[in-house]
Amino acid sequence: MIRSRLLCKDNDICYRVPVGNNAAKLSGTSAVCTLLCVAVSLFAIVGADDPYRFFNWNVTYGDIYPLGVRQRGILINGQFPGPDIHSVTNDNLIINVFNSLDEPFLLSWNGIQNRRNSFEDGVYGTTCPIPPGRNFTYILQVKDQIGSFYYFPSLGFHKAAGGFGGIRILSRPQIPVPFPDPDGDYTILVGDWYKSNHTALRAHLDRGKKLPFPDGILINGRGPNGYALTVEQADQPGLDYYIVVSSRFTTPILTTTGVLHYSNSAGRVSGPPPGGPTIQIDWSLNQARSIRTNLTASGPRPNPQGSYHYGMINTTRTIRLASSAGQVNGKQRYAVNSVSFVAPDTPLKLADYFKIQGVFRENSISDKPYGGGIYLDTSVLTVDYRAFVEIVFENNENIVQSWHLNGYSFFVVGMDGGQWTTNSRNQYNLRDAVARCTTQVYPKSWTAIYVPLDNVGMWNIRSEFWARQYLGQQLYLRVYTTSTSLRDEFPIPKNALLCGKASGRSTRPL
Numbered sequence: 188m189i190r191s192r193l194l195c196k197d198n199d200i201c202y203r204v205p206v207g208n209n210a211a212k213l214s215g216t217s218a219v220c221t222l223l224c225v226a227v228s229l230f231a232i233v234g235a236d237d238p239y240r241f242f243n244w245n246v247t248y249g250d251i252y253p254l255g256v257r258q259r260g261i262l263i264n265g266q267f268p269g270p271d272i273h274s275v276t277n278d279n280l281i282i283n284v285f286n287s288l289d290e291p292f293l294l295s296w297n298g299i300q301n302r303r304n305s306f307e308d309g310v311y312g313t314t315c316p317i318p319p320g321r322n323f324t325y326i327l328q329v330k331d332q333i334g335s336f337y338y339f340p341s342l343g344f345h346k347a348a349g350g351f352g353g354i355r356i357l358s359r360p361q362i363p364v365p366f367p368d369p370d371g372d373y374t375i376l377v378g379d380w381y382k383s384n385h386t387a388l389r390a391h392l393d394r395g396k397k398l399p400f401p402d403g404i405l406i407n408g409r410g411p412n413g414y415a416l417t418v419e420q421a422d423q424p425g426l427d428y429y430i431v432v433s434s435r436f437t438t439p440i441l442t443t444t445g446v447l448h449y450s451n452s453a454g455r456v457s458g459p460p461p462g463g464p465t466i467q468i469d470w471s472l473n474q475a476r477s478i479r480t481n482l483t484a485s486g487p488r489p490n491p492q493g494s495y496h497y498g499m500i501n502t503t504r505t506i507r508l509a510s511s512a513g514q515v516n517g518k519q520r521y522a523v524n525s526v527s528f529v530a531p532d533t534p535l536k537l538a539d540y541f542k543i544q545g546v547f548r549e550n551s552i553s554d555k556p557y558g559g560g561i562y563l564d565t566s567v568l569t570v571d572y573r574a575f576v577e578i579v580f581e582n583n584e585n586i587v588q589s590w591h592l593n594g595y596s597f598f599v600v601g602m603d604g605g606q607w608t609t610n611s612r613n614q615y616n617l618r619d620a621v622a623r624c625t626t627q628v629y630p631k632s633w634t635a636i637y638v639p640l641d642n643v644g645m646w647n648i649r650s651e652f653w654a655r656q657y658l659g660q661q662l663y664l665r666v667y668t669t670s671t672s673l674r675d676e677f678p679i680p681k682n683a684l685l686c687g688k689a690s691g692r693s694t695r696p697l
């Protein structure tokens with residue numbers, strides 16, 4: 188058996204790649220990329236001796252040719268995509284990042300919860316950019332997590348040029364998982380791609396234009412049939428098989444292929460790849476709802492408020508977030524509850540930590556759709572530490588949306604077409620929903636999640652559709668407590684870079 192992994196860096200809808208026993212049916216199942224972004228909470232007692240893993244990364248520009256034309260990419264230690272991080276639950280990751288670009292740079296860790304430690308989250312609301320020619324060492328712990336995640340550059344549309352890679356967190360050997368040990372383990376990063384470099388794309392957005400349609404889809408940084416993975420023969424004839432990835436709910440539909448190569452293969456892939464699954468929304472909703480936690484299988488489980496039963500906890504607050512697109516001052520913007528996010532000059536987390544006034548206003552975004560036109564602001568929504576909230580993502584637009592929350596994994600309790608109402612709660616799955624950190628919202632539909640807010644910090648909620656994120660479809664959830672106990676939040680890292688209005692402050696003695 189070979190474990191399949193699928194990581195998508197954008198909003199793209201893509202296929203799950205079943206490998207192993209049903210290798211011949213590769214065109215089969217479709218799912219939203221973020222499904223494997225599953226994080227589970229083990230709540231084991233962690234000793235101070237959790238292992239350390241050290242990484243030294245040099246971020247540079249370099250020529251890449253993913254769609255056959257030369258373009259300037261962002262490499263990590265000369266690689267595109269960047270190196271995989273292999274780790275085990277509770278490992279400490281010490282990642283020293285040298286920024287050899289000519290622009291400020293930051294890495295963020297999609298799906299890594301950075302518990303009590305949003306300082307290391309690597310988005311502009313939490314962490315100062317690494318200036319050109321400087322380095323910064325991230326100190327992360329992959330606490331209580333298992334799964335497949337990825338890192339990516341969060342600033343300046345760098346993500347369109349590279350700088351991303353996979354993160355694996357394996358279960359600790361003493362925690363049983365409900366399947367035999369895999370024979371192999373592959374990272375597959377899938378995303379859409381432009382032949383233009385990131386500075387050209389960024390300039391286009393800065394001028395207030397929508398991005399054109401992408402030029403293609405990459406699998407592990409390669410174009411059509413450019414990526415192949417080799418496996419021992421399973422139970423199918425010794426041949427090569429297509430790995431097919433295509434977009435859903437887009438016009439046109441983009442498709443690309445990779446190759447699953449049997450080591451004893453007698454021939455190359457040939458002929459047209461099989462077509463993609465339906466683009467019917469009802470079918471997709473049903474499929475999404477059918478993906479559930481197997482409650483009778485052994486294995487680690489999320490444990491909100493110590494109950495193991497998220498459906499039996501009363502929610503204490505409802506937050507409704509509606510996306511929209513429109514123009515502000517003649518320029519394209521995207522918004523949440525009418526607010527189009529603009530980054531402040533100082534990371535919000537540092538403003539909070541040093542109690543610097545004038546960086547953001549609390550509750551500068553409403554917790555339900557406002558109904559008015561789009562305006563610019565630094566949107567921050569304060570929520571109580573330990574609240575158990577229901578968040579409803581409302582999509583009145585005609586495209587699929589993809590929402591991500593940093594710092595947490597949440598339960599996707601419901602989704603359906605049309606407008607959400609309180610009656611929609613009657614159809615929630617309060618038993619065996621899956622916990623994850625990104626969810627899709629189908630066109631003209633809603634998706635509801637439950638989140639136990641047990642991780643203090645400043646946490647980004649954003650569209651994973653990167654142009655939308657760049658032009659304002661994001662906000663910060665300020666999970667706040669007046670407690671200054673280390674049990675609730677770590678102090679600022681000693682090596683934290685300080686910028687904006689936090690310049691000249693001191694972190695803490697070394």
Ligand SMILES: *[C@@H]1O[C@H](CO)[C@@H](O)[C@H](O)[C@H]1NC(C)=O
Nearest residue numbers: 244245246247285286287322
């Ligand atoms: C990073 O790579 C560049 C280009 O190869 C090189 O000039 C620079 O010395 C490297 N920096 C580090 C810290 O390795």
Ligand SMILES: *[C@@H]1O[C@H](CO)[C@@H](O)[C@H](O)[C@H]1NC(C)=O
Nearest residue numbers: 283322323324325682683684
């Ligand atoms: C930069 O890298 C050096 C090692 O080359 C390390 O000693 C130093 O702590 C790093 N700086 C930061 C801010 O992480």
Ligand SMILES: *[C@@H]1O[C@H](CO)[C@@H](O)[C@H](O)[C@H]1NC(C)=O
Nearest residue numbers: 258259383384385386387388
């Ligand atoms: C980026 O693309 C623009 C537009 O094609 C081009 O003018 C520029 O030279 C490119 N920059 C680099 C560094 O390749």
Ligand SMILES: *[C@@H]1O[C@H](CO)[C@@H](O)[C@H](O)[C@H]1NC(C)=O
Nearest residue numbers: 365366480481482483484485
């Ligand atoms: C759930 O897990 C149990 C135990 O591993 C297994 O027997 C059962 O087939 C699984 N159910 C489904 C629907 O996969």
Ligand SMILES: *[C@@H]1O[C@H](CO)[C@@H](O)[C@H](O)[C@H]1NC(C)=O
Nearest residue numbers: 492494498499500501502503
């Ligand atoms: C949830 O709320 C209901 C109705 O207010 C109440 O009866 C019940 O005890 C609450 N459950 C918990 C676990 O607090």
